[in-house]
Amino acid sequence: MKRSQIQIGKIKGIPVGLDYSWFLVFILVTWILAASYFPAQYKGWSAMAYWITGSITSVLFFGSVLLHELAHSVFAVKYDIKVRRITLFVFGGIAEITEEPKKPSQEFWIALAGPLMSFLIAFISYFISKEFSQYPKISAVFEYLFEINFILAIFNLVPGFPLDGGRVFRAVVWAFTKNFQKATSIAAVVGRFFGFLFILYGFMLMMKGSVVDGIWIAFIGWFLESAALAQVQRQVVSKLLAGHKVADAMSRSYALLPSDTTIQDFIQNNMLFKNRRFFIVEENGENIGFFTIHSMNEVPKEKWDTVTVKEIMTPISEMKKTTPDFPLLEALKEMDKDGVNQLPVYEDGKIIGILSRENIITYLHTMHLNS
Numbered sequence: 561m562k563r564s565q566i567q568i569g570k571i572k573g574i575p576v577g578l579d580y581s582w583f584l585v586f587i588l589v590t591w592i593l594a595a596s597y598f599p600a601q602y603k604g605w606s607a608m609a610y611w612i613t614g615s616i617t618s619v620l621f622f623g624s625v626l627l628h629e630l631a632h633s634v635f636a637v638k639y640d641i642k643v644r645r646i647t648l649f650v651f652g653g654i655a656e657i658t659e660e661p662k663k664p665s666q667e668f669w670i671a672l673a674g675p676l677m678s679f680l681i682a683f684i685s686y687f688i689s690k691e692f693s694q695y696p697k698i699s700a701v702f703e704y705l706f707e708i709n710f711i712l713a714i715f716n717l718v719p720g721f722p723l724d725g726g727r728v729f730r731a732v733v734w735a736f737t738k739n740f741q742k743a744t745s746i747a748a749v750v751g752r753f754f755g756f757l758f759i760l761y762g763f764m765l766m767m768k769g770s771v772v773d774g775i776w777i778a779f780i781g782w783f784l785e786s787a788a789l790a791q792v793q794r795q796v797v798s799k800l801l802a803g804h805k806v807a808d809a810m811s812r813s814y815a816l817l818p819s820d821t822t823i824q825d826f827i828q829n830n831m832l833f834k835n836r837r838f839f840i841v842e843e844n845g846e847n848i849g850f851f852t853i854h855s856m857n858e859v860p861k862e863k864w865d866t867v868t869v870k871e872i873m874t875p876i877s878e879m880k881k882t883t884p885d886f887p888l889l890e891a892l893k894e895m896d897k898d899g900v901n902q903l904p905v906y907e908d909g910k911i912i913g914i915l916s917r918e919n920i921i922t923y924l925h926t927m928h929l930n931s
């Protein structure tokens with residue numbers, strides 16, 4: 561996700577990015593507004609007027625999506641939960657909240673803040689559109705913002721996890737059952753149910769002749785259903801990993817790389833180690849950094865013979881570490897939180913192995929075979 565987006569700035573210390581897919585949807589929304597929605601509602605404007613009104617509306621619409629995500633984020637930060645970034649993409653917006661909330665009340669407010677913000681924007685837009693009713697171009701913009709934010713708020717309140725409404729629902733079940741896992745399972749099942757309901761409704765619309773609307777609603781339903789299913793699977797993984805330790809899944813073998821190895825040398829000599837994606841960088845017998853094949857992408861080809869692995873590695877001091885007796889599930893959560901794919905495993909101040917996501921997947925497979 562990182563590479564396919566551009567950062568447009570930071571709000572309250574949270575990076576805000578635009579996914580490349582967003583540009584497509586921005587152009588599409590502007591085009592629909594300027595070429596069909598506004599011309600159908602307001603006759604007799606110039607083409608220029610439709611396009612200017614359409615573009616302004618589109619920008620303000622995405623501004624309101626951003627405010628919705630910011631509302632979630634502000635509450636998360638308030639509860640000391642880190643927000644990695646906010647991204648606008650083809651389905652709207654997403655605030656990457658790194659941890660599960662610690663209490664039902666926190667989840668409740670973080671989830672509800674978004675739809676409440678959308679309602680607030682809808683309310684303000686309604687007020688402005690009425691206030692400026694003698695200026696149709698202004699009231700047209702805010703009339704649309706009123707409708708779209710209202711729909712956005714209602715849609716997000718559908719109690720299908722992982723929609724905001726599903727999270728609110730989970731928070732309530734969690735508060736009653738005092739059991740987070742159970743609440744998640746129940747919310748995910750309800751989420752799948754709503755997903756199927758959307759798909760069914762989509763097909764009904766298609767049969768009645770509203771093909772485009774039908775496909776769109778069925779598609780949203782499918783998206784909801786698979787997101788809820790993924791949540792069920794995460795739940796299963798959590799259950800399987802519970803009680804296991806990092807030592808069970810980590811790989812004890814890892815490759816060392818001298819710090820003065822250039823990218824060119826690395827490619828010529830080390831690519832032969834198939835399946836190895838990461839290496840410990842060593843200098844004077846000490847482990848000083850962590851080098852992944854991925855980090856090579858940042859170096860232009862013509863510099864491969866001069867740039868050394870030391871220059872592009874992640875220094876050990878900046879890396880999260882784990883220990884062999886650390887709970888495996890917690891280690892996985894740490895990786896999710898920091899957006900990394902591996903953790904060096906330390907014992908008595910020395911690296912004794914590496915835990916990667918692949919290790920965990922392989923371990924899950926072997927557990928499955930043994931059971």
Ligand SMILES: [Zn+2]
Pocket residue numbers: 628629632674675716724
């Ligand atoms: Zn939301």
